[in-house]
Amino acid sequence: MKAILHSGDFPVQNRKIIIGGSKSESNRLLILKSLFLNIRIKSLSESDDTRVLEKSLKTLKGTVNIHHAGTAMRFLTAYYASMEGAEITLKGSQRMHERPIGILVEALRNLGADIEYLENEGFPPLKITGKKLTVDEVTIPADVSSQYISALMLIAPKLPNGLKIYLDGDTVSEAYIQMTLSLLRRIGVKASLNNNQITISPVEKVEEVEIAVESDWSSASYFYSLVALSENLKITLSHFSKDSLQGDSFLPEIYKVFGVQTDFNTAENSINLYKQEVILPNRVTLDLSNTPDLAQTIAVTCFGMGIACNLTGLQTLKIKETDRLSALKKELSKLGAVITIDDNSLQLERSSGILPNPSIETYEDHRMAMAFAPLAVKTDLIIEDAQVVSKSYPEFWKDLKMTGINCDLKDLSK
Structure with a gap:
């Protein structure tokens, strides 16, 4: 399916959009709910990734295919390894079998887990035989993916002796580790992070609790970009709060430089976005170590506004749904961008204009x-493989139309 996009009239009146629940919060809570039955979840994400994880958690024997869901691969590897009696072959898409998981598998093996590689060493698919994991200490590199660490943290309270996790090196995406800590504490688990050491106490059961999932800040980023690139568009997004657990909730601060003002409406649990006149910088420099999922959005915003940017802390982007740095360079270059990348950064020079009518490849990557x-x-543009957005935001094209963008979806299978 292609999305053929044309700019609309963008009337000044406010556009109200309800974004679905955070995928990151939902996936963590699903693992915890499977371990502690007294947890109830409200406003669960409707993303493909969350649906795949929810379905997979009902299986303890046989083959589980998580397709493109990277979070599910990491979280389920730890979950199944800790479930006595589980006998699982865990696999995914071809791209998933190219995404490394060796760091997590080694850590779990050090805890006593029984995990085998079925094809290439260090990569899925995996054969997992669930065991009682009694070792209570493990060291794991912290500079590759926070999801490996969160996977261990989520199973820790159900381990008979709890778990101490020693983080080796500089921590990437620490905000997601803090999210996991906060959710553990919310259900009554003692959990702390001090001096690169995470300590999580064992818990047999938790008190009954209902947790409402906040809307997804990563998904909100595309509307921040839209307001930044427009002249007078106003958008209200629900349900967001200042006390968010999500690292991407730093968006309001980042987008101030582009003239986007965020007003929090506490009574209605929403945010109002609108454009303010500001002096735009020639170049923006940002360290996105804690918010790497915003890199693509920010790079495109800068290009569209004719602002140069230096983005660093992007080392995790090479092992995502695609090599996001290479994909950004290729697709922005189609539009006339001058862009250079290395293993953990991106440099974009100021553009003098946008080449018309581009067709953007998506590389099976929703972002x-x-x-x-x-x-x-x-400019008018075409987004190839447009249905890929269902991975995290199934209603994206419908919501985009509400802002005034003319969006024509063409089903190429017919």
Whole structure:
């Protein structure tokens, strides 16, 4: 399916959009709910990744295919390894079998887990035989993926002796580790992070609790970009709060530099976005170590506004749904961008204009599709493989239309 996008009239009246629940919160809570039955979840994400994880948690024997769901692969590897009696072959898409998981598997093996590689060493698919894991200490590199660490943290309270996790090296995406800590504490688990040491106490059962999932800040980023690129668009997004657990809730601070003002409406649990006149910088420099999922959106915003940028802390992007740095370079270059990348950074020079009518490849990556879509404010464009957004935001194209973008979805299978 292709999305053919044309800029609309963008009337000044406010557009109200309800974004679905956070995928990151939902997936963590699903693992915890499977371990502690007294947890109830409200406003669960409707993303493909969350649906796949929810379905997979009902299986303890046989083959589980998580397709493109990277979080599910990491979390389920730890979950099944700790479930006595589980006998699982865990596999995914071809790209998933190219995404490393050796760091997590080694850590779990050090805890006593029984995990075998079925094809290539260090990569899925995996054969997992669940065991009682009694070792209570493990060291894991912290500079590759926070999901490996969160996977261990989520099973820790159900281990008979709890778990101490020693983080080796500089921690990437620490905000997601803090999210996991906060959710553990919310259900009554003693959990702390001090001096690169995470300590989680064992818990037999937790008190009954209902947790409402906040809307997804990563998904909100595309509307921040849209407001930044427009002249007078106003958007209200629900349900967001200042006390968010999500690292991407730093968006309001980041987008101030682009002239996007965020007003929090506490009574209605929403945010109002609108454009303010500001002096735009020639170049923006940001360390996105804690918010790497925003890199594509910010790079596209900068390009569309004619602002240069230096983005660092992007080392995790090479092992995502695609090599996001290479994909960004290729697709932005189609539009006339001058861009250079290395293993953990991106440098974009100021653009003098946008080459017309580009066709943007998405590389089976939902964020490529959604990050480029706001450029429709500046030029007509085509987004290839548009249905890929269902991975995290199934209603994206419908919500984009509500902002005034003309969006024509063409089903190429017919």
